Amino acid sequence: MTATRTRPADRDRRWSLPVPARIPVWEWVRESHGGLIGLALMIGAGAGLGAIVFRWLILTFTRILSGRADYSAAGHAAHPWLPALGPWFVVLAPVVAGLIYGPLVTRFAPEARGHGVPEVMYAVAARGGRIPPQVSVVKALASALCIGGGGSVGREGPIVQIGSAWGSSLGRVVRVPENRLRILVACGAAGGIAATFNAPIAGPFFAMELILRDFTAESFGAVVLSSVTASVIGRAAFGNRPFLDLPAFALKSGWEYLGFAILGLVIGAVGVAFTHILYRIEDACDWVWRGPEWLRPAVGGLLLGGLLLVLPQMYGVGYPVLGHAIDGGYALWMLLALMIGKMIATSLTIGIGGSGGVFAPSLFIGAMGGTAFGIAVHHLFPAATAAPGMYGLVGMGAAFAGATRAAITAVIILFELTGEYTIILPLMLAIVAATSISRVLSRETIYTLKLTRRGVDLDAAHHGPAHRLDRLTVGTVMELMPEPIPADTPIDTASRAIWLSANGVLPIIGSDQRYHGCLTARAVAEALADPDATDHTIADLAVIPPKITETSTLTHALDALTHTDDTGLPVLDRDGHTLVGWLTHRTILTALQQTTPAPPP
Numbered sequence: 013m014t015a016t017r018t019r020p021a022d023r024d025r026r027w028s029l030p031v032p033a034r035i036p037v038w039e040w041v042r043e044s045h046g047g048l049i050g051l052a053l054m055i056g057a058g059a060g061l062g063a064i065v066f067r068w069l070i071l072t073f074t075r076i077l078s079g080r081a082d083y084s085a086a087g088h089a090a091h092p093w094l095p096a097l098g099p100w101f102v103v104l105a106p107v108v109a110g111l112i113y114g115p116l117v118t119r120f121a122p123e124a125r126g127h128g129v130p131e132v133m134y135a136v137a138a139r140g141g142r143i144p145p146q147v148s149v150v151k152a153l154a155s156a157l158c159i160g161g162g163g164s165v166g167r168e169g170p171i172v173q174i175g176s177a178w179g180s181s182l183g184r185v186v187r188v189p190e191n192r193l194r195i196l197v198a199c200g201a202a203g204g205i206a207a208t209f210n211a212p213i214a215g216p217f218f219a220m221e222l223i224l225r226d227f228t229a230e231s232f233g234a235v236v237l238s239s240v241t242a243s244v245i246g247r248a249a250f251g252n253r254p255f256l257d258l259p260a261f262a263l264k265s266g267w268e269y270l271g272f273a274i275l276g277l278v279i280g281a282v283g284v285a286f287t288h289i290l291y292r293i294e295d296a297c298d299w300v301w302r303g304p305e306w307l308r309p310a311v312g313g314l315l316l317g318g319l320l321l322v323l324p325q326m327y328g329v330g331y332p333v334l335g336h337a338i339d340g341g342y343a344l345w346m347l348l349a350l351m352i353g354k355m356i357a358t359s360l361t362i363g364i365g366g367s368g369g370v371f372a373p374s375l376f377i378g379a380m381g382g383t384a385f386g387i388a389v390h391h392l393f394p395a396a397t398a399a400p401g402m403y404g405l406v407g408m409g410a411a412f413a414g415a416t417r418a419a420i421t422a423v424i425i426l427f428e429l430t431g432e433y434t435i436i437l438p439l440m441l442a443i444v445a446a447t448s449i450s451r452v453l454s455r456e457t458i459y460t461l462k463l464t465r466r467g468v469d470l471d472a473a474h475h476g477p478a479h480r481l482d483r484l485t486v487g488t489v490m491e492l493m494p495e496p497i498p499a500d501t502p503i504d505t506a507s508r509a510i511w512l513s514a515n516g517v518l519p520i521i522g523s524d525q526r527y528h529g530c531l532t533a534r535a536v537a538e539a540l541a542d543p544d545a546t547d548h549t550i551a552d553l554a555v556i557p558p559k560i561t562e563t564s565t566l567t568h569a570l571d572a573l574t575h576t577d578d579t580g581l582p583v584l585d586r587d588g589h590t591l592v593g594w595l596t597h598r599t600i601l602t603a604l605q606q607t608t609p610a611p612p613p
Contacts, residue, residue: 117306217420261405305365312360558581
C-alpha cells in the first residue's frame with residue numbers, strides 16, 4: 013500500500029472549524045469592499061491635490077503670458093511687461109504657449125490634445141479603464157499653458173482627465189480587476205470636478221452619467237467618497253463659497269415658466285449648434301494644416317490671437333465675463349457677439365491642437381444667449397418677468413444639457429455653482445426642454461461625436477460583447493450549409509458522410525426538401541454497434557437540436573449552442589422549415605472580433 017503525502021488542506025480538516033487561508037494585503041485591497049473604499053479615498057485626495065496644482069498652473073501661466081490673473085476681465089489693458097506691444101501681445105501669447113505645449117503633447121501624450129472627457133469615456137467603455145499615467149502631467153501642463161496663453165477653453169475636461177489618469181494608474185499598480193478599474197477612473201473624474209468647482213454632489217453624478225454611464229450601489233458609493241475627499245481638500249485651498257458669486261433672483265409670475273420652457277428649446281438648439289460648429293472648424297483646420305503636428309498650435313495661435321485682439325473677453329476660461337453678463341453689464345448686441353465669438357474661439361482653440369474642456373464654454377454660451385433672451389422678454393413684459401440675469405443662469409444649464417444631454421448633471425452642477433435654489437424649478441424645466449430638442453436635432457452629443465467620427469460606437473463598446481452580439485443577426489454571419497442527407501438514407505451509407513463531415517453533425521432533409529433534424533456521429537456509432545439497427549434509416553436517428561433562424565440574434569444563437577453537445581447548428585429560414593445556413597462557435601467568435609471597436613488613432 014502506497015502512502016500518500018498529506019497536503020495542508022487535508023491537515024486543516026482535522027480541526028472542528030476550518031482555518032482560513034492568509035490573504036495578502038494587496039489581494040485584500042484588490043477584491044474587498046474595504047479595499048475599494050481605501051482606494052477611493054486615495055484617489056479623491058490625489059484628485060483634490062491635482063486640482064489645486066492645476067489651478068495654480070493656470071494662474072501662473074496666465075500671469076506670465078498676460079500679466080494678469082485673468083486677462084478676459086481686463087479688456088484692452090496694456091501688458092505691464094511689454095508696454096511697447098500694448099494689447100497686441102494677445103497675438104503672440106497663443107503662439108508662445110503653442111510652441112511649448114505642442115511638442116509636449118505630440119511627443120509624450122497625444123491623448124492630452126483637445127477636450128479630454130471623450131478619451132476618458134472611451135477608456136472606461138472599451139479599454140477597461142486603462143489610461144497612460146503620463147497623461148496626468150502632460151494634460152495639466154498643456155491645458156494650463158493653453159488657457160494661460162489665451163486658449164478659449166475650460167478646465168473641467170483637463171481635470172477630469174487628470175483625475176481619471178491618476179485613478180487608472182493607482183488601480184493598475186494595485187492590479188485591480190477591470191470592473192473595479194473603471195470605478196477608480198470614475199472616482200478620479202468625480203474628485204476632479206468636485207474639487208475644481210466646489211461641487212461635491214455634481215462630481216459623482218458627472219462621473220456616473222457621463223463616464224460610467226451606469227448606476228450601481230458599489231460604484232456610486234466609491235465615487236461619492238472620492239468626491240467628498242477631494243471637496244474637503246479643495247475647500248481647504250479655495251474656500252467654501254459657490255463657484256460663481258451672483259445676486260439673488262426670483263420669479264415674478266407663473267407665466268414665466270412658459271418663457272423658461274421656450275428658453276430651454278432655444279438655448280438647447282444653440283448647444284447643438286455649438287457641437288457641430290466645433291467639429292466643422294476642427295475639420296477645416298485638419299484640411300488646411302499640412303505641417304508637423306507639434307507646430308500646429310503655434311501657427312494656429314496667430315489666428316486665435318487675431319480673434320482675441322477683436323474680442324479680448326474670449327481670453328482664457330472667461331468666468332469674470334460670464335458673471336459680468338449675468339449682472340447686466342452688456343447690451344443685447346454685445347451678448348450675441350460674445351456668444352458667437354465664444355463658439356468660434358473655443359472651436360478654433362481645439363481645432364489648432366489646443367488642450368482644454370468644452371464644459372465652461374458651453375456655460376459661457378448659455379449665459380450670453382440666456383441673458384440676451386431675458387433682455388428681449390423683459391423688454392416685452394417688464395412687469396411680469398424676472399431680471400435678465402436669471403434667464404442667463406438657466407441658459408447656462410440649458411446649453412450644457414443641449415450639448416451633452418447630461419440632464420441630471422446639468423441641474424445639480426448649476427445649483428452648486430451658483431447656490432441659487434430659487435432657480436431650481438425653471439432650471440429643471442429648461443433643461444428637460446433642451447435635452448428633448450437636442451435629441452431631435454442630433455443623434456450625438458459634444459462628447460460622443462468626437463468618438464463617432466473616429467468610427468467608435470461608444471454604446472457598443474460600453475455594453476461589451478453581449479450588447480454587440482445582441483445587435484447582430486444569425487443571417488449576417490452564418491456559414492455555408494453542409495450537404496444535407498436524405499431522410500431515407502441507410503445508416504451504413506450515411507456513416508461515411510458523417511465521418512468526413514467537418515463538424516461531426518449533418519442536417520437531414522425529407523422528400524419534401526424540408527428540414528427534419530440532424531444526424532450526429534455519436535448516433536451513427538451507436539447504431540452501427542447495434543446489430544438490430546442495420547435496417548434502420550437515418551430518419552430513425554434524427555435529433556432536433558435547439559432551433560435558430562436567420563433572424564435570431566447572436567445572443568440567442570450562442571445560448572442555443574451552449575445547450576447542445578454538437579459543434580454546430582443548422583440555420584433555418586424565417587418560417588423555420590427550410591435550411592439556409594450553418595452556425596458554429598467559431599462563427600460567433602469571428603463576428604465578435606470583427607465588431608470589437610479598435611482603439612482610436
